[in-house]
Amino acid sequence: MCGQAGSKIADSNEEIEDVEVLWDMLQKGETKSLLKKHLTTEVYEKLKDKKTSLGGTLAQCINSGCKNMHSGVGLYACDPEAYSVFKELFDPLIMDYHKISKVQHPKPDFGDVDNLDFSDLDPSGEVIVSTRVRVGRSHAGYPFPPGSNEQKRREMEANTIKALEKLDGELQGKYFSLETMKKEEEQQLVADHFLFKDDDKCLRSACGYNDWPAGRGIYFSNDKKFLVWINEEDHLRFISMQKGGNLAEVWKRLVKAIKVLEENLTFARDDGHGYLTFCPTNLGTTCRASVHIKVPKLSKAPRENGEPGSRLDEVCEKFNLQPRGIHGEHTESVGGVYDISNKRRMGLTEIEALMEMKNGILEIMTIEKELE
Known part of the structure; x- marks a missing residue:
């Protein structure tokens, strides 16, 4: 262990x-x-x-x-x-x-961030608890966890910290190393869904936690709405998040950060697979856009087609969405709140993945209200 x-x-x-x-x-x-x-x-x-x-x-x-x-x-x-x-x-x-017929991925397209046709998915603030979008990135020329070592992890950490120093405005913040972080701080960040842990059995067997916690840490902006995980599963995870359902604000913040960091770091990518990541399930856009949403009725209602499962599962399948408990994959819902995100990463652009999630969430909210 x-x-x-x-x-x-x-x-x-x-x-x-x-x-x-x-x-x-x-x-x-x-x-x-x-x-x-x-x-x-x-x-x-x-x-x-x-x-x-x-x-x-x-x-x-x-x-x-x-x-x-x-x-x-x-x-x-x-x-x-x-x-x-x-x-x-x-x-x-x-x-x-x-679910693609060919390993082929389009060029990156984050959309026209200054003229998005969506903003707040839940202006009332009654249904969506929070909104979060993350992407994974890998340093070109560096191995993934099975072939890495402490020196390489520290090199990637140092290079990333230099790039993060270029962020300004709302993205400006501070980096915290897991090696020097106080236990109380770490536990609180985990409880707040800001920080990663070393408790996944499959990732452990893939050497994901070797040399723990060397070369690992978290950067967050002063308002904690933009985060960067260093050397968790992927070399890098960029995360934009905030309370409520304003998807446009979350997306604009993330895209702004990606563009700055791409000017200062070189990421692994190819035309067939898109952005290359440790796990093949995250290839392509690497984009996971999600909301924590209250759907107590939809999650208990049976499928309309009579098959096993809930109405929530049925709607999620229609829009290629993935429902999870609020503490991540393989966890249960708490109080009728689910983490729902786009499932498809490959064969579509970043903005298409985001719109797929948005459209699915809007239908989920509509049906939840109709069940009252």
């Missing part, structure tokens, strides 16, 4: 098993993961001895999925090159997960 945040650097890191041992585990284990589905004998034999220029291996990519049979996906990229070196595995899995 890795050490907890705020403690000394972990003495024990996750070990990558030999690829043949992992292959044997996958064959004997009972799992419905996409890794098991797409890592056929033919693909395994073709890829098992390949390496990226950064030294990345197939074993690093599949270590977590072979050790966690409950995983739905089970595959992580060892570094940005993994998507090309191990494409015979990644591409079919990506197409399966993202």
Whole structure:
């Protein structure tokens, strides 16, 4: 087990098993993961001895999925090159997960932020508790967690801090290292949904918490409406958030920050996959736009088609949305409040992903009101 945040650097890191041992585990284990589905004998034999220029291996990519049979996906990229070196595995899995017929992604398009056709989705302030949009980014030329080490993490941290110093106005703020943060501060930031933790079993097996908490920390603007996570799952997560439903304000703030940081950092990206991330589920736009929304009636109402599940699930599926508990994936709702976000990341632009979420949320709000 890795050490907890705020403690000394972990003495024990996750070990990558030999690829043949992992292959044997996958064959004997009972799992419905996409890794098991797409890592056929033919693909395994073709890829098992390949390496990226950064030294990345197939074993690093599949270590977590072979050790966690409950995983739905089970595959992580060892570094940005993994998507090309191990494409015979990644591409079919990506197409399966993202429901696309070809690994192809459009150029970035954040829309005309000065003339958006939406603003506050809930002017009354009675339904939407908060709004949040985040994107992931990876430093070009650096490995993902399985191939990284303390030195590389500290280099990425230092480079990012220099770039963050270029932010001004509402984006200006301060960086806080997990290594020096007081335990009370850390616990409060986690409780406020600002800070990440080291408690995901699958991510741990993917070396996501190696050298914890070295090279990791959080930047937030003075008003805490813009955040940057450094060396959590991805190298970087940029997050814009605020109370209420003013999606336009949240989006404009995020896009402004991205443009400044892109001038000072180089991010890993290719024309087929879009922005490259550690987990293939986050490729493409890497954009997750979400609201914490009160839907106590919709979440309890049965589906109109009579199938198992709630009316909320039915509407979310229609708009490619993903409902979660307010504490993240695999958690339960509290008081009828759900975290609802766009599910699609690939094959559409950033503004299209945002609009898909917006349209779905507006319909959810309409139906919730009709059920009164």
